[in-house]
Amino acid sequence: MEKIKDHTIEVVIITGLSGAGKSQAIRVFEDLGFFCVDNLPPNLLPKFGELIVQSTGKIKKIALVIDIRGREFFSSLNEGLDELQRQGLGSEIFFLEASDETLIRRFKESRRRHPLSESGRILDGIQRERTILSDLRGRANWIIDTTDLSVQNLRRQIVDMFAQEEEKGNMKITLMSFGFKYGVPRDVDLLMDVRFLPNPHYIPELKPLTGNDEAVQNYVMKSQATRLFLRKFYSLLRFLIPHYVKEGKSHLVIAIGCTGGKHRSVTLANRLAQSLSKQNYSLTAKHRDIEKDRGGEERT
Structure with missing residues (x-):
């Protein structure tokens, strides 16, 4: 047949x-x-x-x-x-x-x-x-x-x-940045809290920008803690995803959260998307809260 x-x-x-x-x-x-x-x-x-x-x-x-x-x-x-x-x-x-x-x-x-x-x-x-x-x-x-x-x-x-x-084995992956102050996504499979990383919110010229802007990305990524975390988390995902595929999972939602979902979580979601896209997965990056509180006073 x-x-x-x-x-x-x-x-x-x-x-x-x-x-x-x-x-x-x-x-x-x-x-x-x-x-x-x-x-x-x-x-x-x-x-x-x-x-x-x-x-x-x-x-x-x-x-x-x-x-x-x-x-x-x-x-x-x-x-x-x-x-x-x-x-x-x-x-x-x-x-x-x-x-x-x-x-x-x-x-x-x-x-x-x-x-x-x-x-x-x-x-x-x-x-x-x-x-x-x-x-x-x-x-x-x-x-x-x-x-x-x-x-x-x-x-x-x-x-x-x-x-x-x-x-066969073509896992669909959604990488989602979000802000904890707006609630954790309901459909998340893996969740990572990156509020321990340096916060661009406290830099006046970076505060109105987002993780899609190069200046914010450079600030977040210059931290040794950020680079080490990214390597370790990417290594963990490379280990986990094939096992999810083996067990029959076809869609994986990975949520990365900071306080407001505009700076750190967006930067890291974008970096992980770039790396995972090289592994032949069908990948989508979403930034749930990136447009909220533009220019506001609450922390991100």
């Missing part, structure tokens, strides 16, 4: 047994840039295919979760897949399964009811579902048994199967 290519439109049908990991799988496809739809009724596949074709190549990677929740229409799935083929859209079936014991344990832990357990017994629902999905399983391009798979290992397998080579 070939990998998805940039110039083709491919549709991945994510299906399989309830409790086998479809919800976790679609999140990975989302992170890989797929247009994702959960619980699409199979009889809508042809109409969805028409919309994809009409997008004239704007949507190239699509992942659709189709499972027994839409059992009223499930018998039409094979017809829908055949219609996609007639529309010129390649499709791959990604099938997830697990052992009966594992599925029973997962349903009990989540306190969810199996969609086919009309008798109330989870095992009855699982066995019935296996029977209904047997033909679809035989048609699958990919079959993954998640019995002994952690969420991280499932993610790695999906990335290996479906990611473009340049996407």
Whole structure:
């Protein structure tokens, strides 16, 4: 089976047994840039295919979760897949399964009811579902048994199967400067307080400037403490980031804070962005509070 290519439109049908990991799988496809739809009724596949074709190549990677929740229409799935083929859209079936014991344990832990357990017994629902999905399983391009798979290992397998080579391990990093007096960013993964460094606020000619100005950068960086800190923090990030990638993290927010978010934090965020950009990461630098209190009297 070939990998998805940039110039083709491919549709991945994510299906399989309830409790086998479809919800976790679609999140990975989302992170890989797929247009994702959960619980699409199979009889809508042809109409969805028409919309994809009409997008004239704007949507190239699509992942659709189709499972027994839409059992009223499930018998039409094979017809829908055949219609996609007639529309010129390649499709791959990604099938997830697990052992009966594992599925029973997962349903009990989540306190969810199996969609086919009309008798109330989870095992009855699982066995019935296996029977209904047997033909679809035989048609699958990919079959993954998640019995002994952690969420991280499932993610790695999906990335290996479906990611473009340049996407594998391509961590997206946001470097954010901020001011503590305006609050810590809510979505931060790593936070560093740089209020221990020399403060340009107390230099009259530097006070109205920001860390984007060369004069402020020179002042902050002339400190031996700043240079030593920057080397050590950069070394720590070079150690940490590959481990985050290995564990399946796709976006890392690194927040660097000083008092007002205008001088020291901006300077260091910019310097780190320059260094990390050389490591083949997708990187964005944001300065959350740089425009606040311009010319004010509060410390930065």
